[in-house]
Amino acid sequence: MFLRLLDRFEEAFISLLMVAAVLLIFVAVCQRYSVSLLADLVSWSRANGHETLMGMARSAYRSVVGVNLLWAQELCIYLFVWMAKFGAAYGVRVGIHVGVDVLVNAVGPRWRHLLVVISLFAGALFTAIVAWIGGKFVYGIAQTAQVSADLEVPVWIVYLAVPAGSLLMCFRFLQALVRFVQTGELVHHQPAADLVAETEQGLAENQGARA
Structure with missing residues (x-):
């Protein structure tokens, strides 16, 4: 019972860390590129006289810049x-180390x-x-x-x-x-290919036994 709980905790913990790191990197990259794109949009709309669009872009720019994600890189490293x-x-448990x-x-x-x-x-x-x-x-x-x-x-x-x-x-x-x-x-x-082959072989044997 203890080993089963430990295995599940190990898998869930690693998956949680991986998902958190990927999401954090994704949000940080989107925020960084959004700032650049919105700044270009403000400049373009000002140059072409689109006052309404410029106001909307400037408001969005301020909102995005106000999001502080300077800590994201450090947290990703720790994760x-x-x-x-x-x-x-986990690699020792499942035997995937070289x-x-x-x-x-x-x-x-x-x-x-x-x-x-x-x-x-x-x-x-x-x-x-x-x-x-x-x-x-x-x-x-x-x-x-x-x-x-x-x-x-x-x-x-x-x-x-x-x-x-x-x-x-x-x-x-x-x-x-x-x-x-x-x-x-x-x-x-x-390997996944061997696992699929064994599964297909097992299914074929079961179907043959039923026949």
Whole structure:
């Protein structure tokens, strides 16, 4: 039950960060280009004597310029940092990280099993060390009054992504290690084409069985 909730939270959190970053970038870009277009429209309408259009364009220009989005770039950076750290943990869970398996495939099954165990344990150990160092760093920053430049939020909230994401990644490595030791199965990413082919094959087999 806990693992299922953790999986759903992980997926929802990453999706939420991604949607928020995309929407924020879209709004910021639209606002930036709208200011330029409205300024050109004001100049054109003044030059051609369209007083009514110039008044409307000038009013719209003031409204758009009044929207302060100077903080958008900073927030997007922070969103992508959190998304990258939790996305790395998600990548371990579903097996989409790139790995060099030349040596693993060149040895026998016994040594292959040992190398996989060592690799997973090394990944868990490394991320645990990063989480520990990152946690100490965040704790030290939290004792100060440092805030970000534009958003003016406590900096420790931003850096919290490092220990939090690394700790979750360490847990995913240990989860994959336990699963491999118990079942001998290593989580790996299944390409969409293979997944579609397996689905079509399963449907064909079901239809054949009914016939």
